[in-house]
Amino acid sequence: GAGVSQSPSNKVTEKGKDVELRCDPISGHTALYWYRQRLGQGLEFLIYFQGNSAPDKSGLPSDRFSAERTGESVSTLTIQRTQQEDSAVYLCASSTIPGQGGSGEKLFFGSGTQLSVL
Amino acid sequence: QQQVKQSPQSLIVQKGGISIINCAYENTAFDYFPWYQQFPGKGPALLIAIRPDVSEKKEGRFTISFNKSAKQFSLHIMDSQPGDSATYFCAASALSSGSARQLTFGSGTQLTVLP
Numbered sequence: 001g002a003g004v005s006q007s008p009s010n011k012v013t014e015k016g017k018d019v020e021l022r023c024d025p026i027s028g029h030t031a032l033y034w035y036r037q038r039l040g041q042g043l044e045f046l047i048y049f050q051g052n053s054a055p056d057k058s059g060l061p062s063d064r065f066s067a068e069r070t071g072e073s074v075s076t077l078t079i080q081r082t083q084q085e086d087s088a089v090y091l092c093a094s095s096t097i098p099g100q101g102g103s104g105e106k107l108f109f110g111s112g113t114q115l116s117v118l
Numbered sequence: 119q120q121q122v123k124q125s126p127q128s129l130i131v132q133k134g135g136i137s138i139i140n141c142a143y144e145n146t147a148f149d150y151f152p153w154y155q156q157f158p159g160k161g162p163a164l165l166i167a168i169r170p171d172v173s174e175k176k177e178g179r180f181t182i183s184f185n186k187s188a189k190q191f192s193l194h195i196m197d198s199q200p201g202d203s204a205t206y207f208c209a210a211s212a213l214s215s216g217s218a219r220q221l222t223f224g225s226g227t228q229l230t231v232l233p
Contacts (some may be wrong), residue, residue, distance in 0.1 A: 004161070035223075041208060042124070042223040043162070054222070091161050105150055105211075106219065109161025 002026075004110035006092050012116045013082055021077040021113045025094030032075050033107065034067055038088040046090075049075060082117045089114050120147050122210050124224025131231050137195040139227045141208035142191065148210040152221070153182065156205045165206070168194070192198050196213070198231045 005024040013019050013087070025032050034046040045059040049069040064082075069075040079086055094106040124141045131137045141151075152167035154188045168182040168191065170176045181194040195202055208224040 040226075042122075043221075045220055045222070046170045048220065054154050059220075061146065082148040093161070105152070105167065107154075107162075109154075111159065 002095055003110075004092055004108050006090075006110035006113050008113060009111065010114045010116075012118065014118055016081055018029045018078065018080045019082055019115065021090050021115070023077070023092030023094075023110060025073070025075070025092070026108055029094035029108070030072050031095045032069055033093045033095075034075070034077050035091045035093065036061075037091055037112070039088070043091065046077070050075075051062055059109060062092075079115075082115075084117050086113055087117045119224045122208060122224045124227060125141050125224070126227060128173070128228045129230070131198045131229065132229055133198065133200060133233055135198050135231075137193075137198045137202070137231070138164070138205070139193045139206055140190065141192065141210075141224050142188075143188045143210050143222075145210070145222075146201055147212040148222075150210050150211045151182070151184065151191050152211075154207045154209060154223075155182075156207065156226075162190050162207055179208065180225075198229075200231045203229055203231050 007022045011019055032049040035043040036046055039045050047060055047067045048056040066078045067077045086109050089112040091109050091112045093109045095107050122141055122143050152164035153165045156162040156166045166177050166180050166182055166183050170186050171185050179196045180230040184191045206227045211221045
């Protein structure tokens with residue numbers, strides 16, 4: 001596809017259930033990011049993948065959160081035992097080689113997954 | 119600790135007016151300052167960005183002003199249009215020891231341009 005694709009677009013779950021959110025980055029983009037956006041808030045960094053390097057997990061809020069990425073393609077963000085405070089929009093972004101200046105600095109975001117935990 | 123402070127939280131401007139959104143940062147290692155625009159139901163999209171070696175960057179009706187000594191930067195939207203109504207996020211990043219650049223975002227400004 002032409003852009004970053006995220007699925008599902010909306011997810012309603014019950015407290016305590018596990019959820020999986022999917023991100024398909026732009027083809028050829030080696031870097032992939034997950035951000036969380038709470039209602040009326042800024043974007044909170046969660047995790048970053050770059051090629052075959054170990055992911056930067058420094059933004060994950062608890063051990064209930066984990067993410068995987070298959071090569072340089074699809075990524076899934078898993079939230080176990082969901083809590084009401086997990087309700088937010090989860091945004092995925094991808095970019096070309098970061099830190100190299102130029103176009104590599106630009107993040108391309110998907111439309112996000114709106115997660116509602118009842 | 120919030121590293122990028124953005125104001126105002128919301129802004130209402132008449133069509134044709136100037137919209138000004140301000141951000142301040144603390145980390146002197148930041149060396150890249152983008153602004154992202156987000157429409158409802160969509161992800162943010164890069165609008166314009168600046169590096170600290172220049173004090174101003176202009177692209178069409180959008181201008182970033184940068185004050186390195188004050189650690190502040192602002193977005194000016196000239197001749198604001200109803201289509202500019204969106205949420206605007208400032209951000210900042212520094213090149214870390216690896217190849218990653220983590221953007222630190224401000225809390226966002228909801229801009230409404232009245233027709």
